[in-house]
Amino acid sequence: MVERLDEAWIARGVRRAPFGRFLLWAAPWAALLALGAYAIFLCLRGGLFHTNMDNRYVFGLWIFLDLAVIALGAGAFFTGFLLYVLKKTELKAVINSAVVIGLVCYSGAVLILAVDVGQPLRAWFTFYHPNVHSMLTEVTFCITCYLTVLLIEYVPIFLKNRRLKWKPSMLVFEYNLHKVMVVFALIGTLLSFFHQGSLGGLFGVLRGRPFAFREGFLIWPSTFFLFVLSAMAVGPSFVALTTWLAEKATRRRLVKDEVYQTLGRISGKLLLAYVFFKCLDTMLWINQTAPERGFPAHRFYEYGGAFGTWILFTEIALLGLIPALLLLKPEWRARRGLLITGAAMACLGVTLNRFVFTIQTLALPTMPFDRLLLYWPSWQEFAAFGFVVAYGMLVYSFSYRYLTLFPQERELAMTEARR
Amino acid sequence: MRKLGAETKTARYAMLIDLDRCNGCGACMVACAVENNVPPPQASATPRTGLNWLRVFRLKTGGRDAFIPVMCMQCEDETPCQSVCPQKAVEFDPVTGIVGQIPERCLGCRYCMAACPYQARVFNWRDPQWPAGMEKALNPRVSVRQRGTVEKCNFCHGRWQAALEKAAHDGEEGPVHYTPACAEACPAQAIRFGDLNDEEFAAACHEQGVFRLLDTLGTGPKVFYRTSRAEVREATRGFGEVRRG
Ligand code: SF4
Ligand code: SF4
Numbered sequence: 001m002v003e004r005l006d007e008a009w010i011a012r013g014v015r016r017a018p019f020g021r022f023l024l025w026a027a028p029w030a031a032l033l034a035l036g037a038y039a040i041f042l043c044l045r046g047g048l049f050h051t052n053m054d055n056r057y058v059f060g061l062w063i064f065l066d067l068a069v070i071a072l073g074a075g076a077f078f079t080g081f082l083l084y085v086l087k088k089t090e091l092k093a094v095i096n097s098a099v100v101i102g103l104v105c106y107s108g109a110v111l112i113l114a115v116d117v118g119q120p121l122r123a124w125f126t127f128y129h130p131n132v133h134s135m136l137t138e139v140t141f142c143i144t145c146y147l148t149v150l151l152i153e154y155v156p157i158f159l160k161n162r163r164l165k166w167k168p169s170m171l172v173f174e175y176n177l178h179k180v181m182v183v184f185a186l187i188g189t190l191l192s193f194f195h196q197g198s199l200g201g202l203f204g205v206l207r208g209r210p211f212a213f214r215e216g217f218l219i220w221p222s223t224f225f226l227f228v229l230s231a232m233a234v235g236p237s238f239v240a241l242t243t244w245l246a247e248k249a250t251r252r253r254l255v256k257d258e259v260y261q262t263l264g265r266i267s268g269k270l271l272l273a274y275v276f277f278k279c280l281d282t283m284l285w286i287n288q289t290a291p292e293r294g295f296p297a298h299r300f301y302e303y304g305g306a307f308g309t310w311i312l313f314t315e316i317a318l319l320g321l322i323p324a325l326l327l328l329k330p331e332w333r334a335r336r337g338l339l340i341t342g343a344a345m346a347c348l349g350v351t352l353n354r355f356v357f358t359i360q361t362l363a364l365p366t367m368p369f370d371r372l373l374l375y376w377p378s379w380q381e382f383a384a385f386g387f388v389v390a391y392g393m394l395v396y397s398f399s400y401r402y403l404t405l406f407p408q409e410r411e412l413a414m415t416e417a418r419r
Numbered sequence: 420m421r422k423l424g425a426e427t428k429t430a431r432y433a434m435l436i437d438l439d440r441c442n443g444c445g446a447c448m449v450a451c452a453v454e455n456n457v458p459p460p461q462a463s464a465t466p467r468t469g470l471n472w473l474r475v476f477r478l479k480t481g482g483r484d485a486f487i488p489v490m491c492m493q494c495e496d497e498t499p500c501q502s503v504c505p506q507k508a509v510e511f512d513p514v515t516g517i518v519g520q521i522p523e524r525c526l527g528c529r530y531c532m533a534a535c536p537y538q539a540r541v542f543n544w545r546d547p548q549w550p551a552g553m554e555k556a557l558n559p560r561v562s563v564r565q566r567g568t569v570e571k572c573n574f575c576h577g578r579w580q581a582a583l584e585k586a587a588h589d590g591e592e593g594p595v596h597y598t599p600a601c602a603e604a605c606p607a608q609a610i611r612f613g614d615l616n617d618e619e620f621a622a623a624c625h626e627q628g629v630f631r632l633l634d635t636l637g638t639g640p641k642v643f644y645r646t647s648r649a650e651v652r653e654a655t656r657g658f659g660e661v662r663r664g
Contacts, residue, residue, distance in 0.1 A: 047566045048527075049544040054467035056538060058529035118527020118542065118567020125506040125524060136505035136530050208499040208536030208636055294635025366536040366633060369478050369487070369654055373467070 009163050009402050013410040015252070016401055026397060029390040036387020039380040040115050048118060052378040059358050061377040062116045065385055066109040067199055067354040070143075071227070072347055073109075075235035075242075076102020076150060077192035080185035082236075082266065090262050093255040096157045097246070097405040098239045103150045104395050108388035110147060115384055135201040142195030149188045153181065157403050193228055200227025203357040210295040212361040214285060222281045223357070229277060233270035234350045236263040237327070237343035244340050246400065252413065254406035264339045268327025271346055275320040282316070300364055303372045307360050315356060319349025430594035431495070431516040431615035432574055433641040434602070435624050436488055438651055440609035441475075443486030448473050450604030451490075454575055456561045458547035468544045472572040473601055480650040487655060488601070488610070491539040491572035492632065492640030493518050499638055500531035500540065508569075515594075516615075516641060517574050527567040536633050537640070540571045574612075575599035615641065630655070 005019045016022070043050045053060040079098040082088040114120045123140075130137045158164070159174040197220065203212040204221025214221040240263040247254050286297040301309045326332050326342030333339050365371055399405055451457065451473045460469040473490040494500075498518055501509040508524040509531055511517075532540040546566045549557070557563065560577035564570050575597070582597035594614055602610040613620030623629075624643045630652065631640045646652055 047545045048542075049463070049468065054465070054544075055469075055532065055541050056467060058532040058542065116528075118529070118569075119525065119565070122506075122524070122526045125526060129507050129524075131502075131505055131507045134503050134505045134530075136503065136528065140505060202530070205503065206499070206534050207497065208534055208633075208638055210636065292635075293637070294633070362533060366636075367476075367489070367538070368656060369476050370538070 006402075009161065011162050011402075011404055011410075014413060017250075022397075022401060026394060029393045029397075032386045032390035033394065036383045036385070036390060039383035040387060042380055043115050043384065044120070048116075050378060050380045052375055052381065054375070056373050057359075057362050057375040059362060060375060061381045061385060062112050064355050064358040065388075066112055066116075067358060068351040069105045069109050069388075070199060071196065071231040071350050071354060072234060072238040073102045073105025074192060074196060074231035075237075075239040076105075076153075077146070077185075077188045078232050078235040079239055080153070081189040084182040084185035085189070088262060088266075090256075090258050093259045093406060093408045094239050094243055094263070096403070096407070097243060097400075099150065099153045099157060100396055100399045100403075100405060101239065101242055101392075103147075103154050104392040106143065106147045106150055108392055110143060111391075112384060112388055135198045135205055138198040139195050139202065142191045142198065146188060146191040146195060149184050149191060152177070152184055153188070156181070157399070157405075160404055161402055192231075196231040197224040197228045200224045200357075203361060206361070208366065209361055210290050210293045210366070211300050211364050212357055213289065213293065214281065215289050222284075226274070226278060226281060229270065229274045230350050230353060233267055233274045234346050236267040237271075237323075237346040239263055240267070241340060241343045241347060243406070244336075244343075246396075246406075250400070252409065253416065254409050254412070256408055256412070259408075260336070260339060261333060264327045264333045264343065267343065267346060268324050268333070271320065271324035272328060275316060275324055278316055278320065282312070303364075306374065307363060307372070311352070311356060311360070315349055315352045319345050319352060323349065428593055429514050429516075429616070431641065432493070432579075433516075433613060433615045433620070433624060433643060434574075434599075435611045435613065435620070435629070435643045435645060437609045437611070438485055438487060438644055438646040438655075439648065440607040441486045441488060441605075442607055443475055443477065443484075444606065445475055446604045446606055447488055447601035447610065448475060450600040451572070454558060454561070454577070454600035456557050456563045457570075458549055458563075459553075461545060461548060464544075470541045470543065470570070472539075472541070472570070478651060478654040480648070480654045482648070482650050485646070485648070485651045485654070487644065489537055489539065489632070490601070490642065491518060491535075491574075492537055492638070492642045493574065494638040494640055496637055496639030499534040499536065503530050503534045505530070515574075515579065517576065517579070518571075519573055519576065520569065520571055522562070522564040522568040522570060525568040527569065529569060531569060536636055536638065540569050542569050543567060628652070 010016050051060060076098045079091055079095055083091040083095050114123065117123065126137055126140045156174045156177045159170050164170050200223035201221055204214040204216065204223030206212045214223050216222045216224060240260055243255055290297045301307065323342040323345035326338050327346070363372055363374065448471060455472060457470050457472060473488055475486050475488045478485040478487055493516060495516060498511050501511050501518060505528065506524055506526055508521045508526070510519045510521065512519055527542070529542055532542065543564055543566045547563055558577060560581060578597045578599060579595065582595040586595045594616070598612050602612040615621045615624065626645065628647050629643050629645045631643055632655065644655065
């Protein structure tokens with residue numbers, strides 16, 4: 001009986017695991033969610049001394065992963081842009097999934113940010129007396145607006161649920177919302193463009209931190225543009241990766257091969273462009289920006305170990321150029337294993353880039369008589385992040401089970417059944 | 420002595436610290452904490468999470484060790500911390516040249532801390548606590564800060580305020596004269612506090628052997644250091660050429 005408890009909510013023509021098995025899958029995530037909630041409670045009640053951050057490591061695991069998650073979540077805006085504006089219709093097969101992933105990534109990031117700041121109840125001050133010169137103001141405004149757009153984009157997916165569809169008013173609402181979705185896709189693209197950039201700008205404008213500081217164009221340092229480009233490059237890769245993971249987890253085909261090919265191709269092209277500009281930027285920084293501020297670039301890498309030149313090489317060549325080539329060459333891309341490897345490497349590369357800008361920037365001393373400091377996050381920091389991961393997994397799992405994340409699933413299931 | 424800023428009634432307060440005199444006793448750090456209601460470290464605080472507006476670093480020079488007090492430099496040129504704060508909790512006061520921190524407005528995002536190259540800012544990782552009875556000795560001119568906010572040296576703003584009130588009472592015009600707690604407490608008289616609009620003080624800040632920390636970053640620090648020992652100068656040098664302040 002329990003097995004069929006939620007059958008009326010599941011879309012027709014698709015198969016879902018029995019309800020009991022689904023609960024079994026959700027249980028460990030729920031446990032992680034509970035542990036994370038406890039850690040968050042500790043931090044909010046007692047203060048941030050529960051973390052291992054300190055006066056040097058003012059940003060730690062949370063900000064680093066926030067930046068990474070937001071870059072990966074860019075798949076949502078970029079897929080929307082490709083589908084609604086550039087009319088890449090095959091991406092209709094993944095747009096719903098991309099929106100849910102975007103929503104999860106952004107809402108998770110905002111949630112952790114609220115724990116990370118010392119006085120979360122004062123967050124509204126930024127709206128009330130904003131410093132328009134601060135990149136963080138731009139980030140706050142754009143992320144708030146974009147999260148709203150993502151919620152609006154989630155509504156029609158939600159309303160397509162089999163039970164909700166019975167209500168005519170819901171259908172009309174959903175239909176009308178769908179008609180204006182292109183507008184939201186455009187607004188989303190614009191907002192996302194700006195805050196991805198401002199997140200890069202956050203570090204690029206730090207004049208006192210020559211490791212991160214970059215020259216740029218008007219008020220925007222080069223990291224502004226590099227963050228946008230890298231997020232656009234890995235967004236589709238992350239959508240491909242998560243779709244593949246969903247296929248593995250559910251043991252079903254969810255999208256046609258052409259979807260993977262399109263995502264891989266676009267990601268590869270953009271990644272190559274990103275690697276090119278990143279190289280240019282790095283050369284400029286090594287030869288001009290850093291030395292002009294009194295810091296010959298080789299000094300940044302003198303500490304070796306965790307922060308040696310290997311990081312630069314890994315970020316640009318190993319996790320930038322190689323995945324770009326894997327995704328670009330049609331014969332390689334045609335092999336699912338290589339395509340997914342390329343996508344995963346691209347995602348790792350951008351994550352490493354965010355690590356470099358957050359953690360490495362803070363680890364390096366600026367004063368000549370100061371020293372390199374290292375930091376390892378506390379269990380509360382890991383657990384709070386686990387909260388976001390668990391929350392993401394649960395929202396995605398529920399959405400997959402009850403909503404139509406992959407419209408091609410039914411067709412693919414029918415073809416397979418016919419065989 | 421003619422006061423250059425007198426007609427505009429503005430000042431550019433600055434410090435000139437003589438490293439040849441500083442012997443690392445730390446009296447300035449204690450005086451600073453007492454003056455500004457900086458709570459004592461709690462049992463589990465570390466040197467990395469404690470609250471200090473002023474830190475004295477030991478310089479390894481090859482010869483005899485030297486000491487260098489580092490506090491907020493009151494950066495003047497596109498003040499790094501002020502420009503990044505999303506909610507205007509950091510303000511550059513054009514009347515005094517002092518970079519003020521408004522804890523009541525601070526969100527605790529710590530972006531300003533990442534922006535400051537001198538690591539002059541500290542965060543209240545926990546609720547401030549004073550040993551029983553000690554809260555009665557707090558300075559009534561300085562508000563205590565809450566957990567989750569950032570604080571830093573402000574050249575003893577409370578003392579400036581008091582001097583301003585006294586000057587108003589006495590009917591004096593022009594920038595007020597006062598001395599921050601660290602300069603007053605230093606037994607070696609290594610810290611000299613003054614106004615860069617004052618010609619004599621400004622000249623002392625431009626003498627041979629005077630330099631500023633991380634001058635090449637272009638932050639316009641207003642804390643100057645002096646030493647006659649070349650090796651001390653070398654140990655404080657940024658990685659590149661240091662321009663004269
Ligand atoms: S020293 Fe640091 S805190 Fe002080 S004004 Fe400069 S950047 Fe701001
Ligand atoms: S920590 Fe406070 S003062 Fe610093 S940038 Fe954030 S809001 Fe501004």
